[in-house]
Amino acid sequence: MGLIKQAGDLVYTFRFLRLLTTNFEDTDAFKAGIIDDKGKRLKSFSLDSMDNRDTYRNVYTPFHRLVFNIKKIMAKVPGGGSKLASYAAALYLLKEKFGVSEKEIKKSLNVDPLDFMAEQTEWFLLEDQRLSPGYYKVLEEKILSETCDEAVLPRDKVLVSENCYPIGEIFGLNIYEVTHCKTRKSLYVAVSELSR
Numbered sequence: 001m002g003l004i005k006q007a008g009d010l011v012y013t014f015r016f017l018r019l020l021t022t023n024f025e026d027t028d029a030f031k032a033g034i035i036d037d038k039g040k041r042l043k044s045f046s047l048d049s050m051d052n053r054d055t056y057r058n059v060y061t062p063f064h065r066l067v068f069n070i071k072k073i074m075a076k077v078p079g080g081g082s083k084l085a086s087y088a089a090a091l092y093l094l095k096e097k098f099g100v101s102e103k104e105i106k107k108s109l110n111v112d113p114l115d116f117m118a119e120q121t122e123w124f125l126l127e128d129q130r131l132s133p134g135y136y137k138v139l140e141e142k143i144l145s146e147t148c149d150e151a152v153l154p155r156d157k158v159l160v161s162e163n164c165y166p167i168g169e170i171f172g173l174n175i176y177e178v179t180h181c182k183t184r185k186s187l188y189v190a191v192s193e194l195s196r
Contacts, residue, residue: 016067019067020067024039024068024071027064028058029059029064029068032059039069089142089175089190089193091171092170092188093143093145095170105170124160124194129166130164131178133160134159135158135160136157136178136196137154138158138187139193140154142188144185144186145177146185151183152180152183156181157180159181164177174191175188176191
C-alpha cells in the first residue's frame with residue numbers, strides 16, 4: 001500500500017470517526033436546516049435556489065448521509081450509544097498503526113474522554129490490572145491488530161494469556177492484546193468488550 005493511499009485512508013478514517021461522534025445539532029447539515037436533531041432530512045429544506053443547492057452539496061454529501069444513517073442505526077441497537085470501548089480499541093489501533101498521538105486524536109475528533117471512563121468495567125480484572133486468563137467471547141465486530149482485517153465477529157472466542165497486562169491506554173481506558181482463537185492473530189480490546 002502506497003504512502004499516499006495510507007494517508008488518504010487515514011484522513012477518511014478520521015473524517016468518518018469525527019462525524020460519527022459529532023452530535024447532529026453540531027453538524028453543518030443541521031445548522032443549514034437540512035436535517036433535524038435526530039439526523040432525519042427535513043422536507044422543508046428547498047433546493048429551489050442555487051445557494052441552497054450549493055449548501056446541500058457541501059454539507060450533505062453521500063458520505064454525510066452514510067455516516068448519519070450509521071449513527072441512527074447505532075442509536076436503535078440496545079447498547080448502541082455505549083459502544084465506546086470498541087471505539088477506543090479502534091482508536092488505539094490507529095494510534096499504533098499510523099503513529100498518531102492521543103493529542104492528535106483528541107484534536108481531530110469531537111470526543112469527550114470522560115465518556116470512555118464510564119465504559120470501564122472491572123469484572124475480569126485482577127488487582128494488578130491484569131486480565132484474568134482464559135477464554136472469552138467478544139461482544140462486537142473487531143479488526144485484527146496485525147492485518148487490520150475485519151475477521152472477528154460477535155461471539156468469536158479470544159484467548160487471554162496468563163500475563164495479559166494493559167499494552168497501552170487511550171483516553172484513560174486500558175487496552176489489552178488478546179489472541180483471536182479462529183485466526184490465531186492478535187486483537188486489541190477493552191475489558192468491557194468481553195464476556196464469558
